[in-house]
Amino acid sequence: MTDAPSYGFDTLQIHAGARPDPATGARQVPIYQTTAYVFRDAEHAAALFNLQEVGYIYSRLTNPTVAALQERMATLEGGAGAVCCSSGHAAQIMALFPLMGPGLNVVVSTRLYGGSITQFSQTIKRFGWSATFVDFDDMEAVAAAIDENTRAIFCESIANPGGYVTDLDAAAKVANDAGLPLIVDNTSATPYLCRPIDHGATLVVHSMTKFLTGNGTVTGGCVVDSGNFDWSASGKFPSLSEPEPAYHGLKFHETFGPLAFTFHGIAIGLRDLGMTLNPQAAHYTLMGIETLSLRMQRHVENAEKVAGWLESHPAVEAVTYAGLPSSPSHEKMTRICPKGAGGLFTVALKSGYEGCVKFVDSLELFSHVANLGDTRSLVIHSASTTHRQLTEDQQVAAGAAPNVVRISIGIEDADDLIRDLDQALNASA
The missing domain is CATH 3.90.1150.10 (Aspartate Aminotransferase, domain 1)
Incomplete structure (x- = not known):
């Protein structure tokens, strides 16, 4: 679609990311049930692996059905790009992965889904990360919990289970003053009821399993990048600002600008963590989002x-x-x-x-x-x-x-x- 901002939400939820299949004319996004993709020639393959050209290599990284869903999610949330993965919990790890390292911490709301509390209080310790839990009704306490090792602030727009609404504008101000990204789980609200990026969020995560798919059939997760954060400003995010050895010294933020986080999520996150969303699940979710x-x-x-x-x-x-x-x-x-x-x-x-x-x-x-x-x-x-x-x-x-x-x-x-x-x-x- 062209000039996407001129379209209303009801139109975008149906058309964003969906184009008639060039080979068959199929109107609905096909399920591209394939593991790999044939390269045009050796030069084409090399360009894809060097991140010099965008295309499809292997379905752990990229898949046309999943790509359509990623475009739709980025459009609905008002972001620059998105990375889809296997579940909401996978999306949370994918969001933190480029930001964190041993000894670093994230400040999180006490009002989170129980599984998220366990993930932040227990599981991430195995990576050498830690979380500080704070009541987000008290933004002074949130600001006070930030130290030199904090790399992100995390909350839910409408918290599960209690339906508590977070003041995202206030949270974004705290994050911005500290030079940190605000990550918002928007699962309960969906982009129809709330667009956290409009309130200053840097990243938005979803369990697409829930309202987005809406029919209880598949699991899926998504990380939407606002494209607004300067990953090179502070030196705190070397995965995005410094040379990446696996790509011959390429600097993601310098090379991809607003899409730095998205490209890193695919080229590093999905490549190494393997939290892949399968194309059939992506298809179910695309159909769910239409309504x-x-x-x-x-x-x-x-x-x-x-x-x-x-x-x-x-x-x-x-x-x-x-x-x-x-x-x-x-x-x-x-x-x-x-x-x-x-x-x-x-x-x-x-x-x-x-x-x-x-x-x-x-x-x-x-x-x-x-x-x-x-x-x-x-x-x-x-x-x-x-x-x-x-x-x-x-x-x-x-x-x-x-x-x-x-x-x-x-x-x-x-x-x-x-x-x-x-x-x-x-x-x-």
Whole structure:
């Protein structure tokens, strides 16, 4: 597509990155189910391997179906480029990989998905990295947590599980003042509800498994680069600013400018970490994104109605949905996510841990699964599942206390969802 900024979101979610196949005229992006690609000649092959020419070498690195998805994601997020990979967790490692090294740290929000908390608090230690957890309601504390070894700041736009909205403008100012990239997980919001780059984010990561694909069929991740960060300014990011031995001293930032991070993610990240997204998964995600705006509108509409009903139920202690006027995140939501707070929130039950277990087991229309962002409404008791590995204090800080249930509202009839929730709440009480 040409002059992409002149098109609206609904048009771009269908057309960005998608062109009729030049060989067959196929209108939908084909699934290029191939491992390797034939080079025109030896000179062409050498140019590709030297990063002197853009093209396809091997599907661990590049694939036409995946490339179409990357272009679509970059366009929807307002970024310069994107790298797709095998899962949201893979995307987080891919985002940090060019920035970090032994002894270096990242400052992260306490309000993260439980698996992300484990990844940052435990797994990255094996690389010699560390994470400092801070409440992002206190930006002075975020700034104070930064030291000479900090290389990034990380948060979620709408936090999983509680639906907490991060003040991305304030976080971006802290990051900018420190000369650091702000990385934002935009999984729960999607680019339809929030574009973190518009609020100053450097990198945006996604679990495309969730709302983007929207049908619970495949896993996938993505890192979108804003193209706005000066990787050479401070000397803190040598992987991007200094000569790369594997490419005869090529300097990624000097050579590729705004696309430096994207090219590094493919040429180094995917080459060596191998977190490849397969073309069939990319195809499913491309098809899912075609209806993203329509689904997100319905997710928001249903969530507002269901959350409002839950807030007044006698068995409910609290509802965290940012779309409710009573939510502490409501004002931030109107600035950061003006189209709505998404379909994810938590409910605290007066009946405690055991009541949550009985409530989940009593639901009939809701599916009890470890996923979110599906067309179907989903439920899970985080303290006994996704956040089980955390201490109770960590669970509370993450918005997943023992008496809390996470709900992902789908696009069914809202009245049917309310009837199912009502009978399950009555059974749990």
